[in-house]
Amino acid sequence: MNNGSSGRRRRKNASAMKMVGSLVGTFRRAAGFTQRALAERLLVDEETIASIEQGRRMLKEDLAAALDDLLETKGALGVAVANMPEVDLFPRWAEEFIDLEREALALSSYQNQALPGLLQTEAYAQAVFRNDVPALTENEIEQRVAARVGRQEILHRAVPPTVSFIISEAALKDRLGGHDVYVEQLRCLREYADLPGVTQQVMPLGGEFHAGLSGPFVLVETADHQRVAYVEGQLHGRLIADPDEVSVLEHKYAMLRTQALNPEETKGLLDTLLGEQ
Numbered sequence: 232m233n234n235g236s237s238g239r240r241r242r243k244n245a246s247a248m249k250m251v252g253s254l255v256g257t258f259r260r261a262a263g264f265t266q267r268a269l270a271e272r273l274l275v276d277e278e279t280i281a282s283i284e285q286g287r288r289m290l291k292e293d294l295a296a297a298l299d300d301l302l303e304t305k306g307a308l309g310v311a312v313a314n315m316p317e318v319d320l321f322p323r324w325a326e327e328f329i330d331l332e333r334e335a336l337a338l339s340s341y342q343n344q345a346l347p348g349l350l351q352t353e354a355y356a357q358a359v360f361r362n363d364v365p366a367l368t369e370n371e372i373e374q375r376v377a378a379r380v381g382r383q384e385i386l387h388r389a390v391p392p393t394v395s396f397i398i399s400e401a402a403l404k405d406r407l408g409g410h411d412v413y414v415e416q417l418r419c420l421r422e423y424a425d426l427p428g429v430t431q432q433v434m435p436l437g438g439e440f441h442a443g444l445s446g447p448f449v450l451v452e453t454a455d456h457q458r459v460a461y462v463e464g465q466l467h468g469r470l471i472a473d474p475d476e477v478s479v480l481e482h483k484y485a486m487l488r489t490q491a492l493n494p495e496e497t498k499g500l501l502d503t504l505l506g507e508q
Contacts, residue, residue: 247315248286248287248288248289248290248315249285249286250286250311251283251286251290251308251311251312251315252283252284252285252286252287252290253284253286254307254308254311255280255283255284255290255298255308256284258298258302258304258307258308259280259284259302261302262301262302262303264302266280266281266284269301272301273294273297273298273301275294287330290308290311290312291312292309292312292313295308295309295311295312296308296309325463325468327470328449328451328461328468328470329382331451331453331459331461331470332382332385332449332451333382333385334453334454335385335392335451335452335453335454336392336393336452336453336454336456337392337393337394337395337450337451337452338392338393338394338395338449338450338451338452339394339395339397339449339450339484340394340395340396340397340447340448340449340450341396341397341398341434341443341447341448341449341483341484341487342396342397342398342399342402342447343398343399343401343402343434343443343446343447344399344402344447345359345402345405345407346398346402346403346416346420347396347398348379348382349382349383349385349386349394349396350383350396350419350420350423350431351379351380351416352412352415352416352419353376353380354408354411354412354415354416355407355408355412355415355416356375356376356379356380357372357376357408358407358408358409358412359407360372360375360376361408362407386423386426386428386429387426391426391427391428391429392428393428394428394429394430395430395432395484395488396429396430396431396432397432397433397434397443397484397487397488397491398431398432398433398434399433399434399436399443400433400434400435400436401436403420403433403500403504404504414505417501417504417505418505420501421498421501421502421505424494424497424498424501430494431494431497431498432488432491432492432493432494432497433491433492433496433497433500434487434490434491434492435491435492438490440490441490442483442484442486442487442490443483443487445483446462446464447462447463448460448461448462448463448480448483448484449461449462450477450480450481450484457472458474458477458481459471459472459477460476460477460480462480
């Protein structure tokens, strides 16, 4: 996932989500309900209630109203939801992918328009968002850059996910943000190429066959060993969980790996590009 275009909404502040979740738990216990009993009365999954109380899932307005009625909380939850502070982090359609990425065991990312978000420097990310149309405000750019850079912590964990990147040579050579941003980004890519568990491959220009002409995508192995995919277009993105569709993209990625420069050749290309500066 590289850019944040139209179809955005403001994601609720994570601290506020935890606060509202704590209120739900407090009111539930005061009314004498277990999570399971409350879920059964509301016709939702028990995990939904647990996720809300833990601040991992936002309490929606309709469910807040139902809880206020059932728990006799005089509209307190509805008011809390309506007045939650907002932080503009990710488009609505990207939120679930970001959550999966954060807990993933493995990621495989093919990108052909811009460099992968997990590898972008702050200056490069800023340049990407400055290309957004309609134009973003300075505050929106600042928030999006902070969110993107924050996602990169998964690569620096004690036990990071296994991550494979295949990057179009065209995206690698674009000079978004100008010369200095480009050189800094190249150096960053070269450093990431030596991180344990991180593999980078460049898809060279001028080939006679290309398995990724349909566009960028990301494959995710989740914490419970499920395999899903994420694809993103101009105005929206979507998660793909259907095994047959995921299999198609896995085959595409496997073919791309054979067509791209291998990791050592990619390091050599990065060294060459840096030497030309």
